[in-house]
Amino acid sequence: MSRISKTIAAAKQAGRKVLVPYLVAGDPDRDTTVTLMHQLVSNGADIIELGVPFSDPSSDGPVIQLGAERALRQGVGMKTVLSIVSEFRQKDDKTPIVLMGYLNPLEVMGYENFVSQASSAGVDGVLVVDLPVSEAKELLALTQPAEMDIIFLVAPTTTEKRLQGICEHSSGYLYYVSLKGVTGAAITDADSIAERVKALRERTELPVVVGFGIKDEASATSMAAISDGVIVGSALVQKIGELTDSGARDEAAVAQACELIGRLRKALDA
Amino acid sequence: MSVSESEHVATTATAQDPFSGPDLTGHFGRFGGIFVGETLMAAVEELDRVYRQLSGDPQFWRDFDYDMAHYVGRPSPLYHAERLSEHAGGAKIILKREDLNHTGAHKINNTIGQALLAKYMGKPRIIAETGAGQHGVASATVAARLGLECHVYMGAEDVKRQAANVYRMKLLGANVVSVTSGSRTLKDAMNEALRDWATNVDNTYYIIGTVAGPHPYPMLVRDFQAIIGREAREQSLAEYGKLPDALVACVGGGSNAIGLFHPFLRDKDVAIYGVEAGGDGVETGRHAAPLSAGKPGVLHGNRTYIMSDDNGQILETHSVSAGLDYPGVGPEHAWLKDAGRANYVSVTDTEALDAFRLLTRKEGIIPALESAHAIAYAIKLAATMSPDQTVLVNLSGRGDKDIHTVAGIDGITV
Numbered sequence: 001m002s003r004i005s006k007t008i009a010a011a012k013q014a015g016r017k018v019l020v021p022y023l024v025a026g027d028p029d030r031d032t033t034v035t036l037m038h039q040l041v042s043n044g045a046d047i048i049e050l051g052v053p054f055s056d057p058s059s060d061g062p063v064i065q066l067g068a069e070r071a072l073r074q075g076v077g078m079k080t081v082l083s084i085v086s087e088f089r090q091k092d093d094k095t096p097i098v099l100m101g102y103l104n105p106l107e108v109m110g111y112e113n114f115v116s117q118a119s120s121a122g123v124d125g126v127l128v129v130d131l132p133v134s135e136a137k138e139l140l141a142l143t144q145p146a147e148m149d150i151i152f153l154v155a156p157t158t159t160e161k162r163l164q165g166i167c168e169h170s171s172g173y174l175y176y177v178s179l180k181g182v183t184g185a186a187i188t189d190a191d192s193i194a195e196r197v198k199a200l201r202e203r204t205e206l207p208v209v210v211g212f213g214i215k216d217e218a219s220a221t222s223m224a225a226i227s228d229g230v231i232v233g234s235a236l237v238q239k240i241g242e243l244t245d246s247g248a249r250d251e252a253a254v255a256q257a258c259e260l261i262g263r264l265r266k267a268l269d270a
Numbered sequence: 271m272s273v274s275e276s277e278h279v280a281t282t283a284t285a286q287d288p289f290s291g292p293d294l295t296g297h298f299g300r301f302g303g304i305f306v307g308e309t310l311m312a313a314v315e316e317l318d319r320v321y322r323q324l325s326g327d328p329q330f331w332r333d334f335d336y337d338m339a340h341y342v343g344r345p346s347p348l349y350h351a352e353r354l355s356e357h358a359g360g361a362k363i364i365l366k367r368e369d370l371n372h373t374g375a376h377k378i379n380n381t382i383g384q385a386l387l388a389k390y391m392g393k394p395r396i397i398a399e400t401g402a403g404q405h406g407v408a409s410a411t412v413a414a415r416l417g418l419e420c421h422v423y424m425g426a427e428d429v430k431r432q433a434a435n436v437y438r439m440k441l442l443g444a445n446v447v448s449v450t451s452g453s454r455t456l457k458d459a460m461n462e463a464l465r466d467w468a469t470n471v472d473n474t475y476y477i478i479g480t481v482a483g484p485h486p487y488p489m490l491v492r493d494f495q496a497i498i499g500r501e502a503r504e505q506s507l508a509e510y511g512k513l514p515d516a517l518v519a520c521v522g523g524g525s526n527a528i529g530l531f532h533p534f535l536r537d538k539d540v541a542i543y544g545v546e547a548g549g550d551g552v553e554t555g556r557h558a559a560p561l562s563a564g565k566p567g568v569l570h571g572n573r574t575y576i577m578s579d580d581n582g583q584i585l586e587t588h589s590v591s592a593g594l595d596y597p598g599v600g601p602e603h604a605w606l607k608d609a610g611r612a613n614y615v616s617v618t619d620t621e622a623l624d625a626f627r628l629l630t631r632k633e634g635i636i637p638a639l640e641s642a643h644a645i646a647y648a649i650k651l652a653a654t655m656s657p658d659q660t661v662l663v664n665l666s667g668r669g670d671k672d673i674h675t676v677a678g679i680d681g682i683t684v
Contacts (some may be wrong), residue, residue, distance in 0.1 A: 055452065055583040056569065058461040059307040059468065063453055077581030103568040104303060105582030130305045131567065134295065153308040157471060162311060180309055181469035 003124045003173040004096040004149050006176060007046055008207045008228060017268045018229030019220075020209060021236050021261050024051040024067035025077030028244040032254065037088050039258040041095050042184050044265025045180055049127070052081050052101030059129045061184030063234040063241070070244055077120030078105050078114070082121040089122035098125040098151060098172070100262060106139070114187065115142040125149035125172045133165045140169060152209075153177050154200060156193075163203070173207040175231065176200065178214070178223065187213035187223075194226045201227075215261065217267035224268050288609065289535040291602065296485020298605035304484040306571045307466040314571075318486040320391055325493065330386065337382045338497060341415075342372045345501045348509060348662070353632040361515065361655035363648055365635070365665040366502050368526065375638060375667030376498060376526045377408035381477055383494030385393070385412035388475035395419040395470065396476045399463040401428055401456035401522070402592035402640070403435025404667060405479030411475075417648065420444040423463045425455035429594050435671055453586045456596050460570050480523025481600030484571030488600050495529025502662060503533050514662035516541040516651060520643040521614065524596035526604045526666035535611060542626035544603060545647040547589035548616035558587035560599050561607050561614040569597065574604040590619040590675065591639035593667075618647040625649065626669065626676065638667035639675065 001009070011018045021040045025033055037048055053071035057064060074080075087099055099118065106114045106128065118126065125148060131139065133152060143150050149172030154163065166174070178193050179185055187193070193210070201208055201224065210223040211231030223230050239257040243249065291298045296318070304314055324330040338344040348368045355363045368376040381398075388396055396418050400406030406422040413420030422444050429436055429448045439446050452458035460483075467476045481488045483496070506514050517534060519527035521544040534540045549557035557563065560575040567576040569584060575586040579596040589595045606612040617625075622639060625646035630636045637645060641664070648663045655661065669676075677684045 002474070056457060056461050058464040058570070059309075061465070062451070069452075072583060077583070079390070079581075104576070104578060104584070107573075108565070108578060108580065108582035109569045129307050130307065132304060135303050135305060155307075155309040155311075157309055157312040158314050159315070162308075162315075163411055166308075177309060180471055182465045185469065 001173060002147055002149050003234055004047060007096050008032070008173060011046060012228065017224040018046040018209060019261065019265055019268060020047045020049055020229060020231040021045050022049040022051060022231055023236055023240060024053055024071050025081040026053060026071030026074050026094065027067040027240055028070055029074055029250065030076065030084060032243070032249050033084050034087050035164060035251070035254050036258065038091065039254055040261050041092060043258045043262035044087065045095070045261055046229070047096045047098060049098045049100045049233070050081065050085065052099055052105055054102040054105060057102065059182055060236060061182040063238050065186045066241060067128065067237040069078045070241070075195055082123070085121040085123055092228055093122070096124040099123050100127040101129065103128050103131045109217055111139050111142055114147050115148060119148055122217070123148065125151050127151040127175060128152070129153070133169050136169065151175050156196060167204045167206065170206055172183035173209045173228065174204065176208050176210045176227065178210050183212055185213055189218055190222050190251045193223070197226045210220055217233070217264060220264045221267050232261065232264060282549040288660055292485060292489055293607070297491070298602045299608065300566070301381065301573050301601035301604040302485055303573050304571065305568050305573065306464070306484050307468060310464070310471065313467070314473050314484050317387070318394050321387060322489050324349065324387065324390060333386055334383055338379065342378050342382065343347060343370065344497065345505070346370050348502065348505045351633050354629060355652065357628065357632055358649045358652040360657065361652040361659040361661045362657065363652050364660055366498060366530065366662060368498060368664060368666045369635070369637065369641070369668035373404070373408050373411050374618055374670065375404045375408070376495060376529060377479060378411065379406045379497055379529070380410040380479065380491050380494045380525060381405070381412045384475070384477045385416055388418065388477070389416060391475060393473060393475035394409065395474045396477055397421045397423065397463050397466050397474055398479060399423045399456065399459040400479065401425070401459070401595055402671060403428070403439065404593060404671065405445070406446070407435055407438050407442070409477050410439040410442035413444060414442045421447060421466065423449055423459040425453070425459045426450045427454040428456065428459070431432070431592055431675065432671065434674070436535050453496045456592070458583060464570070468591070480525040481528050481602060482523045482570055482572060482574070482598055488602055491525055492528045492532055492602065495525050496532045498526065498529035499531060499533035500665065502530060510660060513540050515659040516543060516661045518545060518644045518648040518651065518661060519542045519664040520545045520594060520640045520666060521599060521603060522547065522558070522596050522640065523598070524600040526664050528602055530664045531606070531612060542612040543613045543647060544612055545643045546614060546616040547591055547594035547643060548618040549588040551618050552616050556588040557616065558589040558595050558597065558617040560597060561603060561618045566604070572601045574598055574601040575607070590622060591636070591643065593640040594643065596650065605656070615647055617643050619647040623676065623679065636664070636669035637665055638669050639672045641666045653667065
């Protein structure tokens with residue numbers, strides 16, 4: 001069983017929802033990202049989604065775009081991203097890490113290279129936003145023997161036929177995209193999300209984690225109530241962006257940025 | 271000239287005929303495919319289904335051909351540029367006059383076709399990305415004609431560079447959205463259009479302006495633009511008694527080029543040249559020539575040659591021509607390059623500007639800066655050929671939109 005599956009299974013057994021923060025690797029800089037990751041865990045994060053910055057993030061809203069731009073200004077590439085994971089792993093060999101990003105950095109690095117280096121750095125799963133199942137055969141052939149999970153997105157627009165392929169090839173968890181749009185948009189129709197997530201959970205054993213538009217206690221608890229947990233991206237990246245604006249990188253400032261995750265943890269456990 | 275309906279029908283690549291791609295999953299060899307976020311997958315698959323069905327329906331092509339004749343003004347003529355040919359000193363240079371189309375470029379062929387698709391699909395809202403503004407104008411034009419809501423995404427840099435086209439789009443009733451993310455040019459406009467599409471996918475049709483993007487766009491944009499090559503082929507036979515010896519077209523995303531090339535791919539004696547934007551020179555790194563100096567990767571929904579760094583980040587491009595200022599290229603061109611069927615070359619900004627002035631003075635035709643790249647290479651190529659040979663150049667657009675740019679280079683404010 002992968003580190004991701006174990007973590008989610010343990011949470012389930014304890015009757016707890018998983019909390020998955022997303023942050024961009026190298027935002028605001030490499031070392032602060034490592035500090036942030038540890039802080040997120042101590043604030044109650046179960047899994048960390050680490051964004052691989054990309055120049056053309058066409059599925060992301062303005063907040064995460066800016067996060068990626070901040071990281072790219074520091075010259076952060078896959079090598080730095082993996083070094084962040086390695087360093088994090090020196091002190092934490094329990095918290096699963098999922099790399100989330102776009103395909104071109106993997107294409108340029110070479111899939112084989114990527115899987116072997118990511119694996120040895122301590123990456124547990126990968127979510128490639130612009131790689132649908134139909135184009136993922138080559139990557140799946142490499143991740144499966146490496147016991148790396150591939151997480152696919154399920155969207156409100158996903159058809160029954162596509163869902164079949166996604167469930168068949170996903171491992172770890174399914175990332176349910178709560179809304180039509182980009183990261184950071186607002187959830188407007190919680191009832192219809194609940195309906196779709198319910199249908200999704202009836203047809204797959206895979207845990208379902210909901211992301212997009214989760215920014216506070218209310219949205220986190222309402223989405224967690226219908227799923228196995230929630231992903232919080234833009235709301236956190238916004239806080240990290242404020243770190244840069246103030247120029248503060250010390251532990252107190254970093255703790256401040258992670259305080260949101262602590263609050264959501266409390267709300268989910270209440 | 272009317273083209274028989276059967277010629278329009280999309281086919282599938284077979285071992286017998288490698289030029290009938292893409293395959294059913296949208297691949298040209300290892301290129302093409304569908305690489306978009308899950309939210310858009312259903313929309314892209316629906317478009318593929320609708321297009322495959324409609325492209326087999328003779329009525330669809332009758333509607334298309336009617337608009338081509340009565341609204342666009344097709345067929346566009348072939349013109350023997352005698353004084354330019356004499357200057358080059360070799361083969362006859364023949365121009366395919368896409369600059370004479372309504373709205374001034376080949377872009378309208380595609381937007382007419384895709385507007386028909388939007389109408390059949392019942393989408394009341396269209397979006398488009400644009401670089402130089404030609405595709406934006408062509409999209410705003412068809413939207414005005416059909417009474418559709420239209421939003422055009424344009425990089426903030428290009429909004430500044432192409433103020434006249436921005437105003438044309440506004441006159442036509444379109445909302446022009448200035449994109450300030452990333453490098454603020456065409457690629458960023460395309461990112462923003464994709465974001466809009468994911469948000470408004472239920473009621474919105476995305477008119478991609480070139481033969482890039484996820485399948486089926488490279489296929490359907492090519493099919494709409496292939497009217498250029500079909501006409502040129504028939505006109506060449508009728509007027510010159512033979513096929514051209516060489517074809518030349520500029521390549522940004524590559525829609526005017528594939529439109530000209532595609533109907534000639536099986537004519538193996540016809541040499542094919544795609545001309546990329548060399549900017550300051552390919553060796554300087556400041557260019558927009560992914561086929562000449564890029565590597566395979568994935569951008570905006572397809573696998574193709576792109577300009578990216580060692581970390582896989584997309585590089586900023588440089589060209590005097592906003593319409594060629596794009597770091598990727600249509601996947602069919604990537605495949606034609608690897609298959610050796612087409613040659614891809616580049617000319618610099620300076621060479622393109624010289625050709626711009628030369629065509630203007632020798633023939634009284636002011637070409638778009640994009641098309642001037644093709645003219646520049648055609649002059650070089652013709653010089654190596656004999657007077658009984660012909661070089662057919664796609665004059666993809668007129669240069670009115672570029673007057674400000676060229677005047678600026680001359681130090682004149684118009």
